[in-house]
Amino acid sequence: MxxxxxxxxxxxxxxxxxxxxxxxxxxxxxxxxxxxxxxxxxxxxxxxxxxxxxxxxxxxxxxxxxxxxxxxxxxxxxxxxxxxxxxxxxxxxxxxxxxxxxxxxxxxxxxxxxxxxxxxxxxxIPIKHVHAPGKCNPAMVRALEEHSAARSGQEDEQPMDPRWEALLKLKK
Incomplete structure (x- = not known):
């Protein structure tokens, strides 16, 4: 054009x-x-x-x-x-x-x-744009899951900051 x-x-x-x-x-x-x-x-x-x-x-x-x-x-x-x-x-x-x-x-x-x-x-264009469920690139989804699991596993090993623990108690 x-x-x-x-x-x-x-x-x-x-x-x-x-x-x-x-x-x-x-x-x-x-x-x-x-x-x-x-x-x-x-x-x-x-x-x-x-x-x-x-x-x-x-x-x-x-x-x-x-x-x-x-x-x-x-x-x-x-x-x-x-x-x-x-x-x-x-x-x-x-x-x-x-x-x-x-x-x-x-x-x-x-x-x-x-x-x-x-x-x-x-x-x-909407702010968030994602494929329909199951349509994302499977290799990329697997890589994201692996890295997300690795990060969350590291967080479990480290104790939570006591200030955050106090805030979480207020939330309950």
Whole structure:
């Protein structure tokens, strides 16, 4: 996917409702070069309402799937994505961003939505992402169990700090 297609000529939009669609693929994610997601397929539906000569409301709806590392085994896993976001844009004297209001220089009139699309996708990814039970890499799971058992065995050999023991009694 060519990132140039994600640059919207705001001044060229007609008054009222406008509709655009994009299909993001691995090429897009590699071109963005952000750490959280490097692969996926996401369909973007963008509704733009132009009110007056210098104000635009952009409603993004993104659905698809991205590949993210599993928190347990670190293998890539499919994470479904569905998000709806709104962005208010106006034409002004210079480019700026304040919360959900973006100002685009009127002499340029071009809004590049490539990074906004990525941010919306990244925000839609749950904090915890793990494979379904039994789907993790078995070799990695075994290694984790071995190291976890070794650490817990060491803790049993060392006596507990008396301060912690006192706190545990309060818990009961």
């Amino acid at each position: 060519d990132l140039e297609t994600l640059k919207i000529d705001l001044k060229g939009l007609k008054e009222g409702a406008n509709h655009l669609t994009f299909d993001l693929d691995d090429t897009y994610f590699k071109a963005i070069d952000a750490p959280e997601v490097s692969q996926g397929r996401v369909h973007v539906s963008l509704d733009i309402v132009r009110t007056g000569n210098d104000f635009f409301t952009l409603d993004f709806h993104e659905t698809g799937m991205v590949l993210v590392p599993c928190d347990i085994c670190l293998e890539l896993m499919e994470q479904p994505i569905e998000t709806t976001q709104r962005l208010e844009v106006r034409l002004g004297t210079e480019n700026s961003e304040e919360d959900d209001l973006v100002t685009v220089a009127e002499d340029e009139g071009i809004l590049d939505v490539a990074w906004y699309l990525y941010e919306f996708i990244a925000l839609a």
